[in-house]
Amino acid sequence: MKRTENKRKSLFIVDDNLTNLNIARDILSKKYNVITIPSALKMFEMLNKTIPDIILLDIEMPEMNGYDAIKLLKDDDRYKSIPVIFITVRGDSASELAGLALGAVDYISKPFAPQLLAKRIEIHATLESQKEQLKEYNDNLTEMVSEKVKEVMGLQDTIISTIAELMECRELTTNGHIFRTQKYLKIFLEVLGKNEMYKDEVGRWRIDEIVQSCRLHDLGKIAIRDSVLKKTSKLTHEEFEEIKSHAAYGVEMIDKIERNSGNDAFLEHARIFAGTHHEKWDGTGYPEGLKGEEIPLQGRLMAIADVYDALISERPYKKAFPHGEAVRIIEEGSGTYFDPNLVDVFLMLQDDFKNASIERVDAPQFTHFTTTPPPPPPPPPPPIKKGAEKKKKNI
Ligand SMILES: [Fe+2]
Ligand SMILES: [Fe+2]
Helix, strand or coil: CCECCCCCCEEEEECCCHHHHHHHHHHHCCCCEEEEECCHHHHHHHHCCCECCEEEEECCCCCCCHHHHHHHHHHCCCCCCCCEEEEECCCCHHHHHHHHHCCCCEEEECCCCHHHHHHHHHHHHHHHHHHHHHHHHHHHHHHHHHHHHHHHHHHHHHHHHHHHHHHHHHHCCCCCHHHHHHHHHHHHHHHHCCCCCCHHHHHCCCHHHHHHHHHHCCHHHHHCCHHHHCCCCCCCHHHHHHHHCHHHHHHHHHHHHHHHHCCCHHHHHHHHHHHHCCCCCCCCCCCCCCCHHHCCHHHHHHHHHHHHHHHHCCECCECCCCHHHHHHHHHHCECCCECHHHHHHHHHHHHHHHHHHHCCCCCCCCHHHCCCCCCCCCCCCCCCCCCHHHHHHHC
C-alpha cells in the first residue's frame, strides 16, 4: 500500500486517553489529516487500510504499550520507515532515551503545549517532505542512469558489430568466425559459472560484457597488410610472423582506446582476449609465450573456441574438418596447446559447440567494402609444342 499522496500530511494519533486525543486533534487538524486511534491494536488494523506520514504514539496503553508497538512497526518492512513520535507523561530522560533507542524520531511530553506540539510536528512533516523529494530525485536519477547505460551498451554493441563485420569482410575467408567464437564462449561461461573451480572468477564478470568484448579478439588483424591477410597460398616465414603480430597490435589498439576513454571492464576483457588467445598451455604460443595459468582464463577459453572454429571451417589452405575430427585434435592438444581442465569441459560441451557451429550466420553487410575477391592464380602456361623446347634451348 502506498503512503497517502495528498499534499497535506496525514497523522495517526494513538492514545487511550480520549481527552488527549481530542486536544491533539484540535491542535493539528488545521494543517494535517488527523486520524485518532484509541489503542495500538486498533492502529495496526488501521494500517491495513492506510499508511500515515507520521505516527504519534502514547507509551502507557492497555493491551499493548507504545514500546511494544514501535518494535512491531520497526520489524515490519511495510511500516518501518514511518516516523514515530512518542507522546507521554513520562518526562524522565531514561524513558526518553529508551523510546529513541527503539527507533522513535522524537519524544513529546504531555500535557501538550499547543504551539510547541504544532512546531515539533511541522519540523517532522517538513523532514518527511524533504525525504520524499530526495527519494523521488534518486529514483529519477537511477532511471536516467540505467537509461543512459542501456543507450551506451546499445551504441557499444553497434560499434563492435560494425568493427567485427568490417574485419570479416576484409579477411573474406572466415565468414562468421567472430559470431561463432562468441557463441562458443557463451556456452563455456554458462557452465563455468557453476563450476567449483571457475565460479569465483567467472562470477566476478558480467557475462554480456565479456561475451561482447571477445568479438575484438582479432582486432589487431586490421593492421595486417591485405597481401598477407588475404593470401591464399602458403605463407612465408616473414608473412606468418606478420600474421602473428595481430595479437600484439590488438593490445596496442585497445590500450589506445582505453587511454582516450578511461578504464573499463569491457576494454580490459577485450585487451586480454586480443593479447592472449594465441598463447599455449606449454608456453610455446605468442606473443608473450605465457605458460599454464599465467595465461588469463579468457585467453585459455578463446584458444579452444578459436581453434575449434578454425578446424571446422573451410579455409583457402585447408578443407573443413568434421566436428569429430576437430574434437579429436583439441583433445590431442590437451596439456600442450590447451588448458587440460578446460579441454575436459569442452569435451563435455562438444554437442553444444557442434549445434552452435551449424546455426545460420548472416553474411556481413559491408560486402561493398571488399567485394573483389583475391586475384585468381595466373592461367597455366600453354602446352609446349614438340620440338619447341629444343628450339628454345638452341637460342
Ligand atoms: Fe587471432
Ligand atoms: Fe580468431
